[in-house]
Amino acid sequence: MSTEKLAEERHERPRDLPRTPLSWGETFMQIAETVRQRSKDPNTQTGAVLVSSDNRVLSLGYNGMPNGVDDTQMPWGRDDEDPLNTKYPFVIHAERNAVLNFRGILRELAGSTAYVTHYPCNECAKELIQVGVRRVIVARPYLSAVGLTKASERLFEMAGVQVEMTTTTTPGQDT
Ligand SMILES: [Zn+2]
Numbered sequence: 001m002s003t004e005k006l007a008e009e010r011h012e013r014p015r016d017l018p019r020t021p022l023s024w025g026e027t028f029m030q031i032a033e034t035v036r037q038r039s040k041d042p043n044t045q046t047g048a049v050l051v052s053s054d055n056r057v058l059s060l061g062y063n064g065m066p067n068g069v070d071d072t073q074m075p076w077g078r079d080d081e082d083p084l085n086t087k088y089p090f091v092i093h094a095e096r097n098a099v100l101n102f103r104g105i106l107r108e109l110a111g112s113t114a115y116v117t118h119y120p121c122n123e124c125a126k127e128l129i130q131v132g133v134r135r136v137i138v139a140r141p142y143l144s145a146v147g148l149t150k151a152s153e154r155l156f157e158m159a160g161v162q163v164e165m166t167t168t169t170t171p172g173q174d175t
Pocket of ligand 1: 093096122123124
């Protein structure tokens with residue numbers, strides 16, 4: 001909803017009644033969209049938010065180099081004969097970073113929901129399943145050259161993880 005529309009709606013509502021807030025789903029996806037802006041990747045910026053079943057934010061992640069690795073000294077390209085001159089061996093994906101950034105007890109992730117800005121690659125799908133994520137809410141479809149999202153779909157389905165797309169935009173080709 002546009003800012004004007006929201007303002008209008010608030011104006012029309014009596015001041016002694018509660019306003020209509022963002023839904024939890026919209027809130028968490030907006031957090032994912034915000035945190036992806038932290039990424040230094042020049043081609044693709046992704047974000048992930050892990051949320052408990054009682055709507056508490058458990059962890060945040062975006063795609064980037066490991067801690068202590070100087071981003072300015074690393075390759076960020078996607079195409080090179082030598083894979084060591086691409087970003088792929090070095091960058092940690094948003095979903096994995098969200099799992100790794102979690103500072104609680106791992107069993108608290110069981111039954112959680114992941115809000116992700118891009119459809120997870122197969123490696124992240126495996127990790128989300130394995131830490132007990134039961135729902136994945138996805139803002140964008142994704143056709144990845146190396147991400148094998150078809151494998152993700154198969155894994156999520158077989159593991160009984162519920163996947164919901166919030167948009168039907170054309171898939172991006174980057175990763
Ligand atoms: Zn991934």
